[in-house]
């Protein structure tokens with residue numbers, strides 16, 4: 001019995017050493033990859049349309065969904081920041097698309113796309129920032145510089 005236990009301990013130690021020697025670099029890589037998959041991304045959409053003084057600016061209407069999740073039909077008030085979270089799935093096919101309309105303008109845009117956003121949206125609190133404006137839907141990954149990527 002004592003021998004068996006001894007053998008077990010030796011095998012266990014040998015296995016541990018083998019894992020350290022041979023598979024650690026790979027394991028480390030995979031772990032890093034896994035970590036990346038577990039990052040929670042924040043998708044923000046802000047209504048930055050101009051105020052229609054003296055009237056209140058009309059709401060922005062938004063409907064966002066992915067294959068598995070419907071974020072719902074939403075009205076975003078002037079200067080309201082609407083947001084939700086997502087992780088990236090193992091196959092990196094995570095995609096949230098939105099239909100947005102404001103006054104007589106409307107369009108479709110991709111609010112989060114794993115292959116496009118997994119790197120660029122890590123820069124600022126793991127956030128993809130969108131701003132709905134008079135001439136289109138702007139993107140920022142730092143909350144400082146904005147680009148009109150979906151003009152309407």
Ligand SMILES: *[C@@H]1O[C@H](CO)[C@@H](O)[C@H](O)[C@H]1NC(C)=O
Pocket residue numbers: 044127129143
């Ligand atoms: C972006 O910056 C504005 C102005 O400083 C701030 O009010 C807002 O909370 C920021 N957005 C995010 C998502 O951090």
